[in-house]
Amino acid sequence: MSTPASSSSAPHVLYVAWGFPPCRGGGVYRALATANAFAAAGMRVTVLTADRETFTRFTGTDLSLEEKVDPRIEVVRVPFEWPVLETDVRRWSATRAFFPRLWLRRRKRLDVRDFPEVGYGPWRRPLEAAADRIQAADPVDLVVASANPNVDFTVAAHLHRTHGVPYVMDYRDAWTLDVFDGTQVHADDSEVARLEREYVAGAREVWFVNEPIRAWHQERYPHHAERMHVVANGYDPEFAPVARTGPPPPDRPLRFGYIGTVSPKVPLKPFADGWALARSRTADLDAATAEVWGYLGYYATPSPALLRIVDDHAADGLRYAGPLPKQRVREVYDTFDATLLILGKGKYVTSGKVFEYTASALPIVSVHDPGNAASDVLRDYPLWFPVDELTPEAVARAVEAAAHAARHASAEQRAACAEFAARCARDLQLRPRVEALAAGLGLPTPVVEESRP
Numbered sequence: 001m002s003t004p005a006s007s008s009s010a011p012h013v014l015y016v017a018w019g020f021p022p023c024r025g026g027g028v029y030r031a032l033a034t035a036n037a038f039a040a041a042g043m044r045v046t047v048l049t050a051d052r053e054t055f056t057r058f059t060g061t062d063l064s065l066e067e068k069v070d071p072r073i074e075v076v077r078v079p080f081e082w083p084v085l086e087t088d089v090r091r092w093s094a095t096r097a098f099f100p101r102l103w104l105r106r107r108k109r110l111d112v113r114d115f116p117e118v119g120y121g122p123w124r125r126p127l128e129a130a131a132d133r134i135q136a137a138d139p140v141d142l143v144v145a146s147a148n149p150n151v152d153f154t155v156a157a158h159l160h161r162t163h164g165v166p167y168v169m170d171y172r173d174a175w176t177l178d179v180f181d182g183t184q185v186h187a188d189d190s191e192v193a194r195l196e197r198e199y200v201a202g203a204r205e206v207w208f209v210n211e212p213i214r215a216w217h218q219e220r221y222p223h224h225a226e227r228m229h230v231v232a233n234g235y236d237p238e239f240a241p242v243a244r245t246g247p248p249p250p251d252r253p254l255r256f257g258y259i260g261t262v263s264p265k266v267p268l269k270p271f272a273d274g275w276a277l278a279r280s281r282t283a284d285l286d287a288a289t290a291e292v293w294g295y296l297g298y299y300a301t302p303s304p305a306l307l308r309i310v311d312d313h314a315a316d317g318l319r320y321a322g323p324l325p326k327q328r329v330r331e332v333y334d335t336f337d338a339t340l341l342i343l344g345k346g347k348y349v350t351s352g353k354v355f356e357y358t359a360s361a362l363p364i365v366s367v368h369d370p371g372n373a374a375s376d377v378l379r380d381y382p383l384w385f386p387v388d389e390l391t392p393e394a395v396a397r398a399v400e401a402a403a404h405a406a407r408h409a410s411a412e413q414r415a416a417c418a419e420f421a422a423r424c425a426r427d428l429q430l431r432p433r434v435e436a437l438a439a440g441l442g443l444p445t446p447v448v449e450e451s452r453p
Contacts, residue, residue: 013038047069206229274394
């Protein structure tokens, strides 16, 4: 999109996202791109997020991401406390130190006193107070609140209730739906269900990352179905890999790579076993390596269980390469000959990485349940090699096919992959909704400019 200079008369958008740079979580890229898109459309944007210490102490940071925040955006940081994850015993109360079970029971009750979300509930009041200060100083014309966590939605509902401000709910996953097993996780008579009904009923728009999640919510809230839209994650062109147009050198071992957070839901063990099997019996995989880049688990310290899986297969060429700053993503993709899309089970699971993988035009090995929503994205990708089940043998067959493609795919196949990827950029996913909201706030349709590497 174009980057017109925002004026004091331009609409004021308040964007609420717990995870914003320098947070390193997977959802931060959606938050960054969305805030930037509204600024680029000519709106004045204020971001309401957690303080930097939250990320440096608990989740890990990617400081390079702060350089990508549009300089016209004002970032307001609200202190956030995460007592359960506090490891500094000097900050512990006597009750926690001497009666840990009692402290934990009390902590859980306090967590959900103001909002039904363990760990995040206490943030509601500081968040709403900050929003009130922003509203008093510079009235807000639109709130866009991005979850997870869902406490972010409280600002949207609060300003709508107190000042009639319209709002957008941007679901990164879901609140009452378990995207991995497809079950409803909160009963219809629960406080969560009541709040979600209220928030959805009042929203101008509700965004979801894929069609299966939207369809589930449309069935649940049929009277508000027309307000629900798919805003897929897409890839960020300024970070994404450049399409590979030719095969690797024939005398160099192949390098497979995974980039992303490896959560406990990710089938790392079936992949590792299948990789070892394929490598033991296929000439194309002689001395081949498989690298895992990103975080092992949700936090800055790698999960011991996940790290053990990698270490157990070190002799098979599997290795953990560590966290990857966004600024180095393109550089690392350039070292791969094929990519590994290893995802948790669930027809509602897509992952933002699936779009970025396509930009490389490399063979993609999908190690996830065939019913995963990522399959819908990749179905027509020319060099896609999915498993038909999560067994070592099925993984091995997919890896072997991808290795053959890495060596022998035609220029036409690779060009078709690059053409496919052009439709997956994040700005193309955001553009229709940003333009519609801008028009609703009285702005002309933004001028589109290509944002490609």
